[in-house]
Structure formats: C-alpha cells, structure tokens
Amino acid sequence: MRTRISTSHPRTSHPLRVTALSIAAVSVGAVLAGCSSTSSRSSASSAFSAANCKGGTLTVLEQGSLSEFDPARLYTSGGGQIPALFFRALTTRDRVPGAAGDTVVPDLATDTGEPSQNATVWTYHLKPGLKYQDGTAITSADIKYAVERTFDAQLAGGPPYLRDWLVGGDTYQGPYKDPKGLSSIETPDADTIVFHLRKSEGGFPYLAAMTQFAPVPKAKDTGTQYADNPVSSGPYQFAGYTPKKQLELVRNKYWSASTDSQRLACPDKIDIQSGLDATVINQRLAAGVGADKYAITTDTSIGPTQLAQLTGNKALASRVITGAFAETVYLAFNTKKAPFDNQLVREALSYAVDRQAVVNAVGGSSLATAATTFLPNQSALGYHPYDYFPAGASGDAAKAKQILAQAGYPNGISVTLNYENTDDDGDGPAVATALQAAYAQAGIHVKLAPTGTDSDAFRAVVGDTANEPGLSLNTWGADWPSGAPFLTPIFDGREIVQGGGNFNLAQYNDAAVNARIDQINQITDNTAAQQQWGDLDAQLGKLALTVPLYFPKNLTLFGPGVKNVYLSEWRGTYDIAVVSVK
Amino acid sequence: MSTTALTAAAEASQEPASAAPTGPRALWRTLRRDRAAMAGLVVVAALVLLALGAPLWTAIEGQNPYAYHDNLLNSALGGAPLGSFGGIGGAHWLGVEPQTGRDLFARIAYGAQVSLAVSIGATLLQVLLGVGVGLAAGLGGRFADALLGRAIDLAIAFPYLIFGIALLAVVPASFPRPVLLVVVMAVLGWGGTARISRAQTLSLRTRDYVAAARLGGSSTARIARREILPGLAAPVITYAALLLPANMVLEAGFSFLGIGVRPPTSSWGQILSTATTWYYADPTYVIVPCIVLFASVFGFVLLGEGVRKALDPRAANGSG
C-alpha cells in the first residue's frame, strides 16, 4: 500500500512525508480488467481546445504537497507539479503524451544549454521579456543568486548535485555568509549565465529543470521565510497560503504564454487542499460532485481496495490515468558484511524471492510490476531486460537451497532484514513480511527489524556506512528520466559517503565501473547515453548486488469536468500545468 | 480512555461504597441472576477458549497464521481473495486475508492471544499502579498528596501519542513488543484509577470505623490493608472492567498508527487497521474482525456492568 506519485523525488521528498495515519495508503496501477488504458487523451463531454481553454477554478486534492515552497529546499523531479505553476527554471519537462514526455526542453532559457569542454561548462541565454509577478525583469543574476542560496545551511533539503558538481560547491556557504558569491557561476550579461562543473555531466539540462534554477530576486529574498510567499515567475501566484492545509493560486498577469510553450495555464484559479486522507480523495474524485467535478490530485493514486470499483464502471474507468514514476523497490546487500560478502548467498536470496507475494502485498499486478532488473522498465532510462537468477513467479526454493549448500550453509541461514516501519511508501512491513514467509521455505530465516518511523528516519540508519545493516528494503527513484541519476549514486564507488547519507548500500567500488560511468557522463546525446546506461545495468546485475523486487505503477483519478488529461511519462501521471476545466 | 475514568470517578465519589463488598461467592450468586452479565461472561469465556486453544483450532482447520497463499488471490484486483465471501470455505473457515492469502481464522485466533494478553496485562498494571498511588496520596501527608496529585495530573494530561510513538521508537527492537505495549499503556493509563482510589480513600478515611481503627493504634499500612482496600474494591473493579475493553481498543489504535505488535505476529488491531479500507472489495474481511472485536469488547462491557451492579446495591435496585 503506497501513497505515491511523488510531487517530488519519492525517496526524499519533504512534500510526501505523509504520516503513518494515511489509512488507505494507496497506489496506482494499470488495471481495469481488460481495459488497456494508458496514454490516450481522455475525452470529456466537449472536445478540448488549447485556444479556448481559459477560465474556471481547478481543485487539487492532496495528502501532502503543501509543506515546502522554498525553491532551494524543494526536491523535485523536473520542477515538480505544483511548484512548476509559479517557478520557472532554465529548462523543464516536455508536456506531451507518452514517452516523448521524458525529454527536457527549454523554459526560461532559449535552449537546453550549450555544453563545452567535455560537458563541464554549460551556457544558457534567457528569453527576452521575462517578468516576475511584480512586473520587474528576470535576469541571469537572479538565477545565479537562487542557485547560490541553496548552499545556505538553513535552506538545505534540495538535491545534492549542485554541491557535488559546481566548482567550489563543496565549500561554499551561501550568499548570506559569503556575499561574494560562487565564482563558478558567471553572468557576463543580464541574459547569459555560465556554469563551470568539476566533471563532465551530460545530464546537466535535466538538473536545470529543478526549482533550484528558478530565479529569486535578491531584493525580495526573506531567507527562511521566503517560502511563505515566494515571488512567481510562472503563470500563477500566491493568493492565500496555509502550510499543509490550503494554497490558493491566481493568475500572474505578467506571465506571458508567448515565452512559455509548456504551461497552458487554463484555469483562472487553482485551489489546492492538503492534509486529506487518501480514501477520501479518491472517493471525492470518483463522486465528482460540486467543485470536485473539476478536481484532480497530484500525489494520490487508487489503492488496491478501490480497484474493484473500477471494474464494471466504464464511466469511472475512463477517468483514470495509468502510468509509472521511474522507481524500483529492491533488497540491498551490504557486501562488506558477512554473509553477504559471499556472492553465492546473495544469489540464493535472488533465487528464493517470491515476487508474486511482494506484488500482492503492495496491491497486486495492477499496481506493481515484478522487477528482475535494477533500472525501471522505461525506455528513457535505457531499460535492458535481464533475469540472471530466475526465481519464477514465487521463488525457486530448491535452487536456492542448493546454492546455499554450495556457499557452505547446507542447513540454511539466518539473516536480519531492516525496513522502514510504514507501508506508506510500499517498502515497509507488508513487503518485509511477504519476503519472510517465502524465504522460510528456502531455509532462509529472516528476522524482521523495523527501523525508523518513516523513510527519512530509516535512511538515517541505513545510510550510515559504518552501521549499515547487512540486508535492507529500499526504494530508489529517478531524479530525472535517465540512467545517470539512477545508477551513479547506487553503484559508483566514489559516491560512498562515510558517516551518513550514503546510497551505495552495497559499498561497491570498482575502478572499471567508475571509469565507465565517467565515460557515459560525457555523452550529451541522450539516446546514445541511455543505451550505455542500460548495458551497464545489465553488467552490474550479474553480481547480485541487489534483489530487484518490483516497479510501482500509478492509477490516478480525475474529476468528470477536467479536460486535456494525458499521461506524462516523466511524472507517471497527468500534468497539472496543462489540464483544463472549461 | 479518560472518559470512562471520569464516569467511574464521578460515580465513585458520588456513591462511596455503602457497604463492605460481598465475597466472591455472593458476587457470583448475584451475577448468575443477571442475564446480560451472563451473556457477557459467555462471550468472554468463548474468547478465552479461542485464544488459549488457537494452536488446536488451527490444527483442526489445517492452517497456520503465517503461510501466504498467492494462488487464492486475484492479483489484478488488488490481491482480493478469489471466491465469494472473502474465500470462505472448508479449508479456510473465515476466508483469507486480501493481499497475503493468510488464513483469517488463524490470524484472528492467534490475534486473540495478543489482544487479550496485552489488554489484560495493561489493565492489571494500571490498576496496581493506580491503587498504589491513590492509596499513598489519600493516606499520606499533605505533602505526599500534593506531590502525587501532580503526578496524577501529569499522567492524565500527557498526550499519549507522543509518548507512545517516541517510546516505541526509543526502545531497542529486541525488546518483546507485547510487553512493551503493556508497559506503555500502563504508564499512560494509570491516572484514572489513581484518581478514583485517592478520592475513595479520602472519603473512607473520615469514616467512623477507620477513625476507630486509627485510635485503636493500627498502623497506616494495616489501615490501608484492612479498612481502605476492601472499600476500594467496588469502584476499582468496576473501573477496571471498563478499562479492559478501552485498552483493547487502544491496542488497535497503536496498531493503526503502526506502533503496535510487529509483523508477522497477528493482532486484532493490525487486522482492523488494514481491513477498514476493504469495505467495498472484500466486505467479509471488514465484517468478521469488526464483529469479533465488537463482540469481545461488548462482552467485557456487559460483564463489567454486571459486576458494577452486583457490587453497588443502589444501582442494582435502580435497574430492577
């Protein structure tokens, strides 16, 4: 049971810290017995027309989402859903249906960036005529300032890439403490900005879509209080805001569609309500009464318990978008710890795993796909199918026992599994218990060790290299649709962070693999790069450093009066910036 | 939980035990005439049998509470059980759990062990703590009373969730979870009993026979044991009979918040907290555990009411 469709990065996300209380945690998936819905545009009563879509009020029903709006502290993929309504970054995701939506396109900038010197220097030019909500011009200095303020400790929380990639980023303390600024970001004129990186990063344009690249006017910066009323560069601006409760957005009259090809900005007003229960959100969307006729959600999907309502109700089933956010739930081995330093033991656990039980535990085949690869099954990530340790649907206990005996454990083995103590994210007690039951049949006795009340508390334990447990249940999601952010933190030996915050849980460090990663990062042609990431994943899979379990799916409802609803593959659901209520 | 505390407290202070309680035999004689209490007793007895005999019953059924059955679930429909009424049949008397296929009867039978043990243990500990503190406050000096009075206030005012969540996170995972639950619930829930005991003690110590004992040179401990404790029995037993079902519901609440007993151990609270969302797709899974919990709590409440009436002649008189 999950509450997903990350407004932001799923494993980190401040916005998604839903409490243990969301009863009907929910997920999303393809279901609709026989009804193969996916990326087709939905048809409402009268056809949608982009030219004539303006007007009305869109209601957004959320469980979380409204806890953080400082562009420095937000952790989004592609600029997020709600934040993208008032924060424009240098680039953004392409709002088109299907796999084409995985591409990055210019937003404030004229192109997705000009790389030079092996993709270590990236130059952007701003479009002419860009304005904030107060009518003042957006300049390249504002973007430099916005990036710099992400380095202030009081505004921490965003992704780690800026600190890792920018020259001098490892020591910079932010503009409040160090007003001279970061010299690796140059603004030769008001329309140009240049970033100097420590290493080749062909994926920089994807990073430039995050809210950290949304301009912040220095004169209006109120530091830790900026999130209460941030200055809009997008089509909407704040009209009323109570954190975790309500956000009312109205039009920003200085935003111009002529500079923004991505946001249709159809509704006149957007009313976002947060702190709602997952079941209640889905019931309201299904009923579609009153203002809920024009309602959507960005962080809640239909749960396993609600799937039955869709079968036999074609009208309701037509109001569902099925997709997936690129992420993998997997078992991580600490190869520095016995017995998982022994590859045969890792293989035995790979053979014995009961993926069918795991998939059922998180909502069945409509909400999850069994995974045998670490990279999710999306072409944008370079998916390359493989299954080196075939476990079948429910595990191969006999083969596992045989391998265990070979490894020196003829009488079975006892292991401890650490996991976060909530089922909200689909990697908690329900999955752990399912694994335990199946492993017992292969002579692998699993002791369950719930660790931390939510994903952050769990990460604090598991991410500490010195104290990392041998076996843990984890989720890994894509910061952007590419193999680079998916594989690098997990398998690059130089990404092992001592003392906390580590994600290379295998603590795997192979010079050849590290060099290969550097090589692929120099490629700025995405299609060519994806192929290589897929090959790398297939190569790493042979080492049984992880046991991939499943890829989650999303099944998102929308109100009967909402139009232009189509799957955005980058987000795994529909896009709030293009829907219409007219 | 404090609600029940206060009713009982209000009633206790309103009606100080007018007579020393009758013995257990007399209590039983009165109870036997009370049909509602007898019905409650039957339910409670059935529950205890179900819990104690869980291994036997499940052996007869041929199931255990931990085995997963993928083949009994419709994966495309969220893992709902195949077959009507949640998969009820000869092999699975009450059907199977959605998403896991574990046998529901076995889960409930073994869950009864946990629910009963935790709620009975917590109630006993609460009563023990509460009576102890209440007696000490009522019989001790002004200073002791002031100090313990504050402690009682604190126990009642403390937001139990903070304590529960924090404590359950602080204590190492190796500590047996049901024992921890008992301790946490006792630490959070002794205030009500303490308050009643203190009020009753204060009222009893002014009675003639207590004053006589005091004049006769009895020690405070002796007075407490011989004169006060018997007088406390009626309101405290009455209150405990209400605390027990409240503790059962609280255990369910902790499970609902994910801080109850650990999987794969079964508890009713755990079943209920997942069951509620299955109302549409698998009503059996909601109805069966709800009925079981409801009947058990109701059984205890009826029995408790009977005990109260039996121990309090005036109430018995009222109910005719």
Added chain:
Amino acid sequence: MRSLPMATFLLRRLLGAIVTLLVLSVIVYGLFYLLPTDPARMICGPRCSPQDVAAVSRAYGLDQPIYVQYWHFLAAIVAGRDYSTGPSTVHCGAPCFGYSFETGQSVDSLLLSALPVTASLTLGGAVLWTTFGVGAGIASALRRGRLADKTLTGLVLASTALPPFVLALFLILLFCAYLQWLPFPNYVSIGDDPVQWAQSLILPWATLALLQAANYARLTRTSVLETLNEDHIRTARAYGLSERRIVARHALRGALTPLVSLLAVDVGPVLGGAVFTESVFGLPGLGKLLVGSVATVDLPVVGAVALLAGAFVILANVAADLLYVAIDPRASIR
C-alpha cells in the same frame, strides 16, 4: 466566607498546573533527545553529507546541549526570541514557540490556524454528545427494564466498543459514498462559509458523540432512577405532576453536578487534539499537527502542541473542580 479559600484554591491549582506543564515539557524534550533520529538530518534531507548535516545542526542550534536548547525553548515562550532568516533577523514576540523545522513556518501561526479547527470540533461535538447522552439516559430511565431501555443501554455501551478510526471511516462511507446525503468533509473556517463549516463537521461531531455519549447516558440514567425513587418525587407524582416536569425539575438536577464535571474533563483531551477523528476526516487541527510533527521529529511543533494539549487537560480539570463547587456548595475542596 467561601471566597477566600476559593481564591487560594484557584491559585494553588494554577501554580500546580504550571509545574505539571514544566515537567511535561521536560519529559517531551528528554524523550525526543533519546530518539535515534537526528532532526538536523531530517531537515537536511537524506542525500546530505555529514558536513552538510553538521552545518544544518549549527544553523538550527541543534549542536548545543539539550538543556541549553530546552532553556531557549522556555525563554522564548516567556520573553520572545530573535531568529536569523539568512538575509536578516526577525523578532518572534512572546509567547514564541519558534519556527517549524519542516516548513519554516512560525509555530505560533501553526497553532493559531489549528486551534479554531479543533475548537470547532470539540465544542460542537460536546453539545452533540451531551444532548445525545443525556437524552438516551432519560429515555432509558423512564422505560426502565423494558425492551427500549435494554436496547438503548446496549446501543450506548456498544458504541464504545468500536475504535474511533473504524467508526469515522464507516460514517464517511455510509453518508458520503453510499447514501450521498452529505458531501465529503472539506473543512472551511466558520468565517468563510458557515454552512460548509457545519456540513464538514457533522460527521466528526457524530463520531465524537458516538464515542463519548455512553458515559453521559449511564450517568443520567442512574441519577434519574435514583431521584425518581426518592420520597419527595413519589409525593410530587401523587400530587399529579406530569412525568416530564418531574424529570425536568427534579431528576435532572441531581445529575447536573457529575455531568458538568464529566463534561469539563472530557473536553480537555479532545481540545488537545482528537487525533484519530481529525486524521480520518482530514481536519487540520491540533491532533493532526501533532502526529505529523512527531513523525518528522519537528521538535518546536511537538513541544508546543504537547504543552498546549497538556494545558487544556489540566485547565479543564481545574474548571471541573470549580464547577463542582459552584454547583454543589456542599462539595469540599481540598
């Protein structure tokens, strides 16, 4: 004569309340200090290096010893405190509970926005559960021993046998999904739209009423029965007074004192946050605020809500004692 001891009593209780609250806040701080979770890491996010976490720790003063942090917490409540926002400094006036680690919002404003919700829930709920409880109590007393009495008593007892989260969800499903008599609860403040406010609170009120009414019914029933058996009532009845007047005039009066004190004491904890009810109905009140901030180790919010919730319970108890004395002068205060 009574005014002097009354004032002393009040003063003593209030002083006691402050001491209790201090102890409570120490326990809360101590517990969270023992938690394995580092708040600085929670603020910083999971992909923070140890150096970044240390910087956050310094920026938020979390690197100081726990007793210093606790002292700052107390001092800010009494005297206010200056906070650095980065580019400038803001003064947070007393009583200042600081700023949320998670959202950066002033805790005072979080409390102020949650309190009206919880107050709406509690007060409306209290009216409903008292009315329902007392009504059921009288009805079953008047039909004592008959089927109606037994059914009512049974129903009232039964309502305590359901966990609040189950009851709340069932009510939503029944009235909003199946019958569609009510829209799904969507809280707005009473100032914005009184009708929608009431509509969104009907089911939460009903949940509280069903959970709480039992005690009131039982108390009322016992009390009414007792009074009806007293001699002067028999006399009144002999004089031909209607049963309705007898109940209204005499029987209820006897029940008033315990009822009022019970009410005062029940209101306290609910005002401090009806966690389950607020969660299931999505009411952004204190209980929901508390659960969310406990999960994220948002210490300023946890501390403030715990203090406030504790204060409500203690003050309600003081109020109960006072009411007891006011209604029934014979009651002694000690």
